Amino acid sequence: xxxxxxxxxxxxxxxxxVFNAIAKKPSGTNTYNIEGVSANEILxxxxxxxxxxxxxxxxxxxxxxxPSSADIPRWxxxxxxxxxxxxxxxxxxxxxxxxxxxxxxxxYNNPRFPGKCxxxxxxxxxxxxxxxxxxxxxxxxxxxxxxxxxxxxNSRLLTQFRLENFSEKQIKTVLNNHFPSICRDYSxxxxxxxxxxxxxxxxLCGSYKFGKCEEPCKYKRTHKLSKDHNKWVLxxxxxxxxxxxxxxxxxxxPPKRVPSYPRNAKGxxxxxxxIDDDDDDLYKGSDFIDLDENNFAPRADISDSNxxxxxxxxxxx
Numbered sequence: 001x002x003x004x005x006x007x008x009x010x011x012x013x014x015x016x017x018v019f020n021a022i023a024k025k026p027s028g029t030n031t032y033n034i035e036g037v038s039a040n041e042i043l044x045x046x047x048x049x050x051x052x053x054x055x056x057x058x059x060x061x062x063x064x065x066x067p068s069s070a071d072i073p074r075w076x077x078x079x080x081x082x083x084x085x086x087x088x089x090x091x092x093x094x095x096x097x098x099x100x101x102x103x104x105x106x107x108y109n110n111p112r113f114p115g116k117c118x119x120x121x122x123x124x125x126x127x128x129x130x131x132x133x134x135x136x137x138x139x140x141x142x143x144x145x146x147x148x149x150x151x152x153x154n155s156r157l158l159t160q161f162r163l164e165n166f167s168e169k170q171i172k173t174v175l176n177n178h179f180p181s182i183c184r185d186y187s188x189x190x191x192x193x194x195x196x197x198x199x200x201x202x203x204l205c206g207s208y209k210f211g212k213c214e215e216p217c218k219y220k221r222t223h224k225l226s227k228d229h230n231k232w233v234l235x236x237x238x239x240x241x242x243x244x245x246x247x248x249x250x251x252x253x254p255p256k257r258v259p260s261y262p263r264n265a266k267g268x269x270x271x272x273x274x275i276d277d278d279d280d281d282l283y284k285g286s287d288f289i290d291l292d293e294n295n296f297a298p299r300a301d302i303s304d305s306n307x308x309x310x311x312x313x314x315x316x317x
Contacts, residue, residue, distance in 0.1 A: 013088050025109065032078040034070050039079045039192050040162045041065060046097045047081075047170050052177070053084075053096035053200060086200060086236040096200055096236065098177035102161045104130050115145055126175070127153050133172050134252065178293065188223065188256050196229040200236070203229050204222040206253040 032187040045063055046054060056073075066072055073092050076085050081101070084185055086094035103104035107117040108225050117123050131138040138147055140281035149158055149171060183201035186192045205221035207213035217223055225234065225244055234240045239247055 032071065032074050034066065034075060036067075037065055037070070037075070039082045042079075043082050043097050043099075043174075044165075046095060047166065047173060053094060053171050055094055055198065056092040059095055084200075084236045084238075088232070094198065094200055094236075096177050098174055099100045099161050099163070100178075102126070102157070102163065102174060103178055104128060104133055104175060111206050114143075121153060122279045123153070124157070126157055127151070133175050135255065168229060176252070179252065180233050180239070181254055182209065184256075187253070190220070196232075199229070200233060200288070202251060203227065204251075209248050209251060209253055 016280070017316055022217055042063075042065060045065060046059065048057070049062060056315075060072065066075070076083055076092060076095065082097065084096040084098060085092050086096070093121050095291075097221055101124070103125050105127050107113075107119070108115060108125075108127045109130045110116065113190050117127060124131075126149065128149060129140075129143055130136050131140055131143070131146055132145075132147045138145075145156065149155065149168065158166075158171070163174060166174070180203050183192050183199055185194075186199075186201075186203045187206040192203060196203070202225075203222060204225065205213050205217050205219055205223055207219065208217065208221075208223045213219065213222060213223070222230075224230070225247060231240060234242075234247065239250075
């Protein structure tokens with residue numbers, strides 16, 4: 001057999017395995033671990049390879065960390081503390097990496113007493129400025145909160161969550177994937193560039209979140225969390241059984257313009273004067289609220305399929 005034919009055969013076999021994996025519905029109810037495959041290793045692969053999330057098809061095409069006999073959909077179903085999985089007809093379409101127990105400390109970010117956490121060194125959450133995590137920088141004048149993860153408290157947590165080898169940008173990605181965001185293109189440009197099949201952000205009026213827009217929407221956006229796409233997103237974040245007010249308090253509205261890492265990223269704040277504040281500051285509100293005591297979202301019912309109908313009765317909002 002020539003090298004060209006052998007290579008073609010390998011590619012055909014690879015594509016066949018990919019389609020077989022995509023067509024699978026997760027099976028089994030017990031814990032599913034695969035020898036030699038760790039969740040942290042897969043988390044690292046997804047973030048370093050795709051910068052954030054990816055389609056399940058792209059993941060299977062590029063990841064060689066699983067043995068060929070592995071039930072990959074089932075594996076992801078059993079590792080929901082590190083991956084949000086987006087499904088249609090019970091088949092995985094998209095994977096979004098995060099760490100369920102890793103989050104920013106609310107007390108530390110309290111606007112009344114910034115930097116004061118009642119749990120101090122015993123706190124299990126990062127003592128870092130939420131603006132710094134949400135954006136590339138913090139342009140809040142006089143902010144005295146931490147704008148990196150290098151202090152002793154944060155360094156300890158990075159090790160605890162096994163994020164110590166990630167870059168600052170990658171750590172922010174993990175933290176920002178904890179709760180859903182509103183799609184910037186949908187909110188500001190009227191049309192999502194990615195489309196509802198691949199966009200993992202909510203298609204919702206950002207002003208509605210802050211109580212600045214009533215029905216009918218003056219921006220011609222939706223206010224309904226019960227729209228099919230939004231139900232699909234909330235289901236992946238295990239938030240479909242949450243009351244609407246709690247969902248709205250936890251979702252993030254991005255700034256109108258996207259800041260980017262400049263060459264002199266550690267330069268002074270004057271370099272960033274042209275960048276807008278995010279809407280949380282603009283409306284003097286905050287997406288950052290005190291979470292439930294155990295900081296875990298209640299598990300959503302994932303037995304139903306992502307149908308094309310607007311079944312609002314399935315969402316308790």
